[in-house]
Amino acid sequence: MNSRPEVTLKQLHCLAALAEARHFRRAAEIVGISQPSLSAQIQNLESALRIRLVDRVRAGISLTPAGREIAERANRMIAEERAMIDFASAATIGLAGTIRLGAAPTVGPYLLPHIVSSLHRKDSGLGLYVREDAPHSLEQDLARGEHDLLLTPLAPSSADF
Template identity: 35%
Template sequence: MTLAITLRQLGFLVAVADELNFSRAAEACYVTQPTMSAGIKELEARLGVVLIERTKRSVLLTPLGHEIVLRARALLLDAGEIEKLARSGANPEEGDLRLGAIPTIGPFLIPKALPVIRRAFPKLRLYLREAMTEHLLEKLHAGRLDLVLFAQPFDASGLETLHLFDDGYHLAAQVGTLDQRPVKGTELQGVRLMLLEKGHCLQRHALKAFPDLDIEQDDTFAASSLATLISMVSEGLGITLLPDLSIDAGMLAGQDVAITPLPDACPRHVTLAWRPSTTRRKLFVEIGEILQATREALRPLADSARAS
């Protein structure tokens, strides 16, 4: 016997599970709340079970509802991949591409790479989303992103990854407080660094840049962005580690900040990730090559700026 469950009904169920609110779930699905409620009731009637407990104050999934939502997410993801396969059958370089990037990489790399990507793939519509690594990878697994630009070490199990380049660090302080000579990691033992707030992978990576040392974060200040962090350093409020990519992209221009190399720091590994089931792997690799070339092009520009 055919139950005639539809993908639309499953999409409604997943939206309610995400929002735990019928009004917000309906908005997320671009339907009215009565349409959403009717779709859920029809699904429950088809299955002969209760999936959602409704009260005046809350919306909760039943235990069976939780299990079915997990299966529904997988089905919707597979259905989305089928649609993409059909659309990209003639040309995988056309259509929408949803790229996620972390804020300590994306702003320095993607704007410079985007013109090249557009020339190479003129029929590709690129949508950029910026967030923390954990959220980006969750969206990638769930099918809400196609490609993610982030930094390792970070758990990317279940995904295919492409290493783009290593990104080292410089020590940054207010002008006049640093020698220009390279600094060894051992010289930072016991020094408290101003870093990004917890949740940023750069904060974790910076603390682990010297695995054998006990590098500490200044608990009196944590920045929400690299721009804020650099402004604090410029005012002489502390020192920090800055990734080479941000420096080479010109982030210190006009700032009262001096830098010195940290040659023995462990770099972060800038990486692209996608789902192994994708039909656009070749396209993703080509985009990765463009990002690599963009990074290399920044090095001579930065060297020239520092020399002048």
């Protein structure tokens, strides 16, 4: 069993704030915790990674070379965390992910430009994958779960749709 503590997002947020502020008190204000708590988070992160990240200097702090690299990686992880939260927020109201659309060649060229431009205007996180094929083939694909919806000129041939 590994007795080494885990790295947490909170620790990474603290390191990123410290890298930005270059001072424990200001970094603690950025993160919204006390200075002793921020100091403990950084110590726990150093312990978990088994490497010194921060040097205390007269004017505040200086990151070690490893500290600079890990702070950069922490910032990328924080950006991904924010992107994930934004995606999940948009997904709860149906504005994220990819819609797999099957379109008949007789309808797609006329309606899809309007649909696609509307999506781009809204600048949503919604993606659109379009496959053009004959209506009967598209229905079979829909039944297999390959499409989320169909755009065809005909009513479905099966009562299952």
